[in-house]
Amino acid sequence: MLSTVRDYIAWLYWPRRFFSMRGKQSWLKVPGWETLAFIDQPGELEAVRKQTGDMFLGGQGNTFLGMVLGSQSVFLLDHDRHKMARRILAPPLSHTLSRQFQPVIDDIIAEELPKLSVNRNINIGTWSRYLTMRILGKMVLGLERKEDIDRLFRKFEATTGLLANIVSYCSYFWEDRRLTPGGYAAYLVRQIDREIYSVIHPARESYRDNPEADLPPVLLALIRGQKEYQYDDGFIRDNLVSLLAAGYDTTGCALSWSLFWAGKETGIFARFCRAWRKGDEKPLKAFRDEVLRYCPPVEILPRRIDPEKVSEARSVIPSVSEAFNQAGEQGPMVCPFVHRAHHNPDIYQNPDRFDPQRFLQHSHRVQEYFPFGTGRRICVGMHYGKLIMDRVLGTLADRNMAMKIRKRRFQPVRRNVSIWPAFFLYGRAWKDKERKQGECQSPAG
Incomplete structure (x- = not known):
């Protein structure tokens, strides 16, 4: 009971505890709302992306905003x-x-x-x-x-x-x-x-x-x-x-996150400011992209499973089978976890380091970087x-x-x-x- 209350309060106001890729929590039941299945691996993210609108319904996933x-x-x-x-x-x-x-x-x-x-x-x-x-x-x-x-x-x-x-x-x-x-x-x-x-x-x-x-x-x-x-x-x-x-x-x-990082990483921002004034826009845009990688404004993208395709969805995202067991017949709310995907050490070297340089050196696939959804x-x-x-x-x-x-x-x-x-x-x-x-x-x- 105490753990449920602690998780609920954390979810409502201090969600950082769910961000970590180490010992990550694969599901969470939010009292009064849904059982959430968190997915963050590229293969499963790509499967959900391709079948959103068919098997995974974004509109029904956003009912809480209605x-x-x-x-x-x-x-x-x-x-x-x-x-x-x-x-x-x-x-x-x-x-x-x-x-x-x-x-x-x-x-x-x-x-x-x-x-x-x-x-x-x-x-x-x-x-x-x-x-x-x-x-x-x-x-x-x-x-x-x-x-x-x-x-x-x-x-x-x-x-x-x-x-x-x-x-x-x-x-x-x-x-x-x-x-x-x-x-x-x-x-x-x-x-x-x-x-x-x-x-x-x-x-x-x-x-x-x-x-x-x-x-x-x-x-x-x-x-x-x-x-x-x-x-x-x-x-x-x-x-x-x-x-x-x-x-x-x-x-x-x-x-707000942009201004936060401009104030926290003053040296990086200063260097990119100089490049901007010399006519090179790429470094400052890389700064913006790194802000959106490190701190995506929305950390999950809820998707309701089509009621007729729950068993099929379970086979598409096997990593969250426990969430299906907890959610019952309708299945959990499937949630691509943007923050976790953006901090995956298999994709981003030193993911917990704020480093805009990474966006000047590499491009990323849609299942690896999606601050605006996919x-x-x-x-x-x-x-x-x-x-x-x-x-x-x-x-x-x-x-x-x-x-x-x-x-x-x-x-x-x-x-x-x-x-x-x-x-x-x-x-x-x-x-x-x-x-x-x-x-x-x-x-x-």
Whole structure:
């Protein structure tokens, strides 16, 4: 009993104990949610990747996100409906179109960076999430006014904060019951809905009056697709909320880790800053890739087994047979373990060492490196996520700045579904007025 409670609390808030490849735990029963089967070996990861969408269902695996994202979210759909949602969302989130937004992203970073470089430490996680929300609010909803962004940000913060850890991983709270955490979460979601529908309705009227109306690409694609695919406004709402919630949380998380490692490994970051200013972008992008290897924002990718294929799934992933024994007829939730795969010593030499150089020397297969997911369920907004990380790191390099953080110990914690450097990581961007132009020395301490 004590072990179950200890594991449950660790899973909710301090999941590092499950990360280790040494003496690794192959399964975990999370009370109120699921029995999880962790897989991390390349062969099994590749088998699950190839059969996700058929034998392993990502949409049903993400049901625990349904209270916020909604049942018609691309994250919760499977089969033809999932393909349809991706057909609509992928073009406006493509690599090419994301690059067209780079000037907008740069302007927002320039406005927010002074908050990070004041003469006092600030909460890096909050700063990263707010910056990402400003960018996504503009690109997804077309929001310009600061008060609109602030209001939306506060509501998402309340919905995806530490209380959400309990609500997300306990099915008892998925229903809207009075005087429960689930009831409060549903109330907060209704607040978000009012904001989202206040954008959808006038945007659709604007499109009816003028099909060439200047609307954000994602919103325009969802409104255009409504006539062709015959979905209701709930589908538009669910996918707008999904892009905002998942994007601001995971990209904000990845950005926080980037700033954490920039402050922890000051020498490496300084060296890559110099290369960036000389016109070589590869080292700083390798820094970003190593951040995502060492600290993927989402550590597992839950997959529900098709009820008719449980026995077949058992033969595909034999390493977790004990999890099948514990889970019963429906089988466990199969979870490719991103963090473990990224720290596999058979693939990465010295995996617990932060070494961006590895991404300048080698490329990796999809079953070895997949911070944004893989296959049919790969993150639809990954191009924006990488672009935001690159532009923040590049801006720090351009301005000859380094990071100073208060905590340098690697101590990951869970905030809802993502893994963060700390509950409260404080630091600031630092500039030495005495150093020579072109140097990128880092602060002491």
